[in-house]
Amino acid sequence: MSGVRNGAESADGRETVLSGECVAYSVRESARASRPRIDVRPAGVTVVVPETDRSRVDPDAVLAGHAEWVLEKRAAMAARRERAPDRAYGPGATWPVLGAEREIVVERRRSSTVDRDADLIRLARSHVDRTAHKRALEYCFRETARAEFERRVDALAPEMGVADAVGGVEVRNQRTRWGSCSSNGTLSLNWRLLLAPPAVLRYVVVHELAHLRKRDHSDAFWRIVAAHDTEWERHRDWLREHADELIFDESDL
Structure with a gap:
């Protein structure tokens, strides 16, 4: 998957041009990889190379060999990100749970729960304090x-x-x-x-x-x-x- 914007800088500052589009990317070595591969995710484009082949792999050439696929994945990810809702995890945020919009509240209680009668997501303050709103909500x-x-x-x-x-x-x-x-x-x-x-x-x-x-x-x-x-x-x-x-x-x- 992808989500890199044109002209955005990658973690290690690498860029290449694919079919006229500037693509920022990073390189990651992997002991488990047997051959070079490309990961296209929301965080960016990554060329994954086997540790043993690092000096022999040209990341630009790897990307150029799959230019159409990389650009298609970037475009698809951009469209998905446009459709995806903005998420918030703290008190006052609402989430569609089991067919109804339910508001997050943080309370002193033994455990977190979804209160269907009140349309609330009741997070235990102790859990939030130990982790974070996001972790408590996911749990x-x-x-x-x-x-x-x-x-x-x-x-x-x-x-x-x-x-x-x-x-x-x-x-x-x-x-x-x-x-x-x-x-x-x-x-x-x-x-x-x-x-x-x-x-x-x-x-x-x-x-x-x-x-x-x-x-x-x-x-x-x-x-x-x-x-x-x-x-x-x-x-x-x-x-x-x-x-x-x-x-x-x-x-x-």
């Missing part, structure tokens, strides 16, 4: 997501005839996936689904539970999904169109 979201996922799975798995096949529920931090189902029946779900409408979150749970009956994406699989979510196509399309609205911070892009 609250993860724990709330865990409870919501487990509740949904407990309700849907028997309905879909897969209760005995569920191997557990894990809350994950995937950057590119909303959910997955392992061979042992463990469902891994992205905690950022907490920021999506409840019907969309439910669709992802239905989707992964359906994989306990059909491991592929055949017509038979989608018939199972449709039997338990008649609007699954609309929910799938919502995720595709609004994924950038579900970011927690810039590292999600």
Whole structure:
């Protein structure tokens, strides 16, 4: 991914020109890399080179060899950043949690929680003091997501005839996936689904539970999904169109 603005300076001041565009970049050595690669992320463009080949790799040549790809990724990242909401993590900020905008408050309490009745995100002052608003908020979201996922799975798995096949529920931090189902029946779900409408979150749970009956994406699989979510196509399309609205911070892009 990318997000470097034209003419911006990279960490080590390197720049090159690709198809007439000035691209700032940095170079990072990696003991794990077996060949040069390019990382294009919100923080910038990085040419990653194997430690053993550092003196033999020309970063400008690596970038020139993938110029079109780099520029496409930069443009895509710029568009994503335009769509992504500005995020704040302290008192008074609001977040879309389980279908409603909820305001952050910091209180003296034993634990942080999402108060659905009052439309509040109640952060424990002790947790905020030990870490920071952002860390406390993420922990609250993860724990709330865990409870919501487990509740949904407990309700849907028997309905879909897969209760005995569920191997557990894990809350994950995937950057590119909303959910997955392992061979042992463990469902891994992205905690950022907490920021999506409840019907969309439910669709992802239905989707992964359906994989306990059909491991592929055949017509038979989608018939199972449709039997338990008649609007699954609309929910799938919502995720595709609004994924950038579900970011927690810039590292999600």
